[in-house]
Amino acid sequence: MKLTNEIVIQKAKSIGFDLVGFAKAEKLASEVENLEDWLKLGYQSGMSYMERNIDKRKDVSQILPDAKSIISLTLNYYTHHQYSNNKNKGKVSRYAWGKDYHLIIREMLKNLEEELCDIDPKFSCKSYVDTGPMMDKVWAVKSGIGWMGKHSNIINRDYGSWFFIANIITNAEFDYADQIPDFCGSCTACIDACPTDAIVSDYVVDSNKCISYLTIENKEDMPQELSDKFDGWLFGCDICQDVCPWNIKFSEPSFVQDFHPKNENIEIDLNEIDKMDNEEFKERFSGSPISRTKLKGLKRNAKFLRER
Ligand code: SF4
Numbered sequence: 001m002k003l004t005n006e007i008v009i010q011k012a013k014s015i016g017f018d019l020v021g022f023a024k025a026e027k028l029a030s031e032v033e034n035l036e037d038w039l040k041l042g043y044q045s046g047m048s049y050m051e052r053n054i055d056k057r058k059d060v061s062q063i064l065p066d067a068k069s070i071i072s073l074t075l076n077y078y079t080h081h082q083y084s085n086n087k088n089k090g091k092v093s094r095y096a097w098g099k100d101y102h103l104i105i106r107e108m109l110k111n112l113e114e115e116l117c118d119i120d121p122k123f124s125c126k127s128y129v130d131t132g133p134m135m136d137k138v139w140a141v142k143s144g145i146g147w148m149g150k151h152s153n154i155i156n157r158d159y160g161s162w163f164f165i166a167n168i169i170t171n172a173e174f175d176y177a178d179q180i181p182d183f184c185g186s187c188t189a190c191i192d193a194c195p196t197d198a199i200v201s202d203y204v205v206d207s208n209k210c211i212s213y214l215t216i217e218n219k220e221d222m223p224q225e226l227s228d229k230f231d232g233w234l235f236g237c238d239i240c241q242d243v244c245p246w247n248i249k250f251s252e253p254s255f256v257q258d259f260h261p262k263n264e265n266i267e268i269d270l271n272e273i274d275k276m277d278n279e280e281f282k283e284r285f286s287g288s289p290i291s292r293t294k295l296k297g298l299k300r301n302a303k304f305l306r307e308r
């Protein structure tokens, strides 16, 4: 049976995805130019992988030769928990409170792909969740999921921006969505609130100054000139999303229990990190996004916060 938008939406939602959008698999021109400009300015900092596979980022048929469409999917991870702002603890970005989303979403994608293949045996695809040479956010915009906010995250009018994005490149054809207009308007709340001025212009984030990058992906020492600007963030930073009016008005708790805080990972005692050994780190953060920094990175972040 030929797949339709309705069939895919019904199957994706029955598996647990919140939003589903469809975009034609066209070449990306202006979007790749923007990426190249961003790279030329060095805003990727240590994320050199962003410089690779530009051809694939530009043209998804370099990944799946008979690509016709992109199916964009989202999964809400918001939960209502709050920080205590205890100075002896370091805050963790809300996406990392529970289980690693890659593990959850990969499984959901596998189930969805199998169901779609059962319906249409000619269905072929390649899926990504946040990794791989795909411009996830661009496709989420093109498929009508939402618009890119000035903080560079995707915003949906019903969910705000607390969601993960997955994309499926496929040889199936669908009806394609109109893009959602940009509803940021004259708001500049995220730009004004960013403590390190990392949002250097609308929609452009300089990773060299972004606490989220510096505490997670960064392998180097912390920039001393930002030492009094981290506002207690140990792993990631949510300030620009916390102040966004679309999140303040529309965030609803996720149905995914695995995204609710695990092992009190909302904020972590800095003394505990100082004393932690590899064994304890593995035991506490196995299956959590926090494991990405390794113990060395988490200790560096904790030390940086203590010295402020
Ligand atoms: S994550 Fe934090 S540091 Fe990065 S742009 Fe947003 S507010 Fe600024």
Ligand code: SF4
Pocket: 149, 150, 151, 183, 184, 185, 187, 188, 189, 190, 191, 240, 243, 244, 245, 246
């Ligand atoms: S805080 Fe304002 S400018 Fe920033 S993303 Fe949200 S709506 Fe857009």
